[in-house]
Amino acid sequence: MDLIETRRALHRIPELGFNEFKTQRFLLNKIKQMPQEHLEIRTWRTGILVKVAGTDPAKTIGYRCDIDGLPIREETGYSFQSDHEGQMHACGHDFHMTIALGVLDKLARQPVKDHVVFIFQPAEEGPGGAKPMLESDVFKAWRPDIILALHIAPEYPTGMVAVKKGLLFANTSELFIDLKGKGGHAAYPHLANDMVVAASAFVMQIQSIVARRINPLDSAVITIGKISAGTKQNIIAEEARIEGTIRALDPDTMKEIKKNIEAHAAGIEASYQCQASIDYGANYYQVYNDHTLTESFINYCKENDYAFTICPEAMTGEDFGYFLKEIPGFMFWLGVNSEAGLHSSKLMPDEGALSKAVDIVSGFIRYKGS
Numbered sequence: 579m580d581l582i583e584t585r586r587a588l589h590r591i592p593e594l595g596f597n598e599f600k601t602q603r604f605l606l607n608k609i610k611q612m613p614q615e616h617l618e619i620r621t622w623r624t625g626i627l628v629k630v631a632g633t634d635p636a637k638t639i640g641y642r643c644d645i646d647g648l649p650i651r652e653e654t655g656y657s658f659q660s661d662h663e664g665q666m667h668a669c670g671h672d673f674h675m676t677i678a679l680g681v682l683d684k685l686a687r688q689p690v691k692d693h694v695v696f697i698f699q700p701a702e703e704g705p706g707g708a709k710p711m712l713e714s715d716v717f718k719a720w721r722p723d724i725i726l727a728l729h730i731a732p733e734y735p736t737g738m739v740a741v742k743k744g745l746l747f748a749n750t751s752e753l754f755i756d757l758k759g760k761g762g763h764a765a766y767p768h769l770a771n772d773m774v775v776a777a778s779a780f781v782m783q784i785q786s787i788v789a790r791r792i793n794p795l796d797s798a799v800i801t802i803g804k805i806s807a808g809t810k811q812n813i814i815a816e817e818a819r820i821e822g823t824i825r826a827l828d829p830d831t832m833k834e835i836k837k838n839i840e841a842h843a844a845g846i847e848a849s850y851q852c853q854a855s856i857d858y859g860a861n862y863y864q865v866y867n868d869h870t871l872t873e874s875f876i877n878y879c880k881e882n883d884y885a886f887t888i889c890p891e892a893m894t895g896e897d898f899g900y901f902l903k904e905i906p907g908f909m910f911w912l913g914v915n916s917e918a919g920l921h922s923s924k925l926m927p928d929e930g931a932l933s934k935a936v937d938i939v940s941g942f943i944r945y946k947g948s
């Protein structure tokens with residue numbers, strides 16, 4: 579299978595969570611071109627599960643990748659840039675899918691003793707595909723005993739593995755706040771309740787939560803990524819919407835942050851005479867790597883001289899955390915050496931990482947599964 583050609587084709591067709599219809603068709607088409615003798619294929623919504631039957635199975639190994647893109651207008655200048663205006667694979671899921679296909683292709687040709695289940699999961703960026711997928715009959719029927727996944731890391735050299743035992747990624751929660759006040763003429767502010775001013779005050783106030791309400795020894799982040807309000811420069815805005823994300827390494831810190839956001843929202847309601855409604859959207863459980871399996875992966879990397887480092891935990895989120903909550907396994911970072919980072923319109927991961935990752939993952943599955 580030509581990995582670079584596959585990645586470029588996937589890069590052209592990013593689709594948002596649970597709308598990955600073209601992506602699903604593309605993946606199914608690729609999978610059907612592989613030797614079928616040992617394969618069983620099932621779909622779940624826009625996702626796909628593929629089982630490679632083991633030759634003498636004692637367990638099932640799971641390998642998961644995510645398949646959705648982001649609402650970002652691409653600015654890479656690639657000749658193969660996104661055909662979908664305003665959508666881009668800016669979190670490397672085109673890499674994740676290509677690597678999964680590459681590993682699957684190898685195992686379809688030469689299975690290991692254990693069963694291996696490949697999980698092409700939709701909607702990682704939101705609203706979250708992992709949780710409902712875990713509850714699906716198809717997943718339950720093929721439920722793996724151990725599971726692994728990777729995420730590209732622009733900051734590490736191409737092909738380098740970065741991993742740690744225990745906590746790798748934070749608990750996350752989306753944050754959507756709708757403010758409703760009273761619109762009016764720009765010249766008569768005393769007759770209106772201006773939601774641009776209320777939203778601005780709210781965004782500034784919640785900056786003090788991490789600084790002043792959370793123990794400095796705990797890590798937490800509140801980022802507001804989007805604000806929308808108003809219709810025209812001389813009309814007082816009746817409504818405002820604030821969209822963001824909350825991150826915390828400890829689930830109790832997450833609860834504390836939410837409690838404080840609610841208190842600030844109540845304060846804004848009183849001060850600015852408006853209604854504030856809060857929706858926490860998708861919440862992702864932390865990514866916690868199993869100690870024994872991560873140790874085994876570290877040993878495997880050392881024995882095979884793969885470039886490797888122990889990394890610190892990160893405030894990124896991943897709904898792979900839900901798989902790891904129920905099934906022992908781990909996630910690792912794969913270096914792709916890009917100046918632009920994740921969620922950047924200029925993310926340009928080095929394609930040299932693709933074949934290295936296929937070797938690393940297929941080798942580890944063979945190491946654990948033969």
Ligand SMILES: CC(=O)N[C@@H](CCC[C@H](N)C(=O)O)C(=O)O
Pocket residue numbers: 669702703704729750751752822823824860862893894895896897920
């Ligand atoms: C690896 C990565 O970038 N993951 C995303 C996960 C999104 C979680 C959710 N939509 C949220 O914004 O809280 C991330 O932003 O860390």
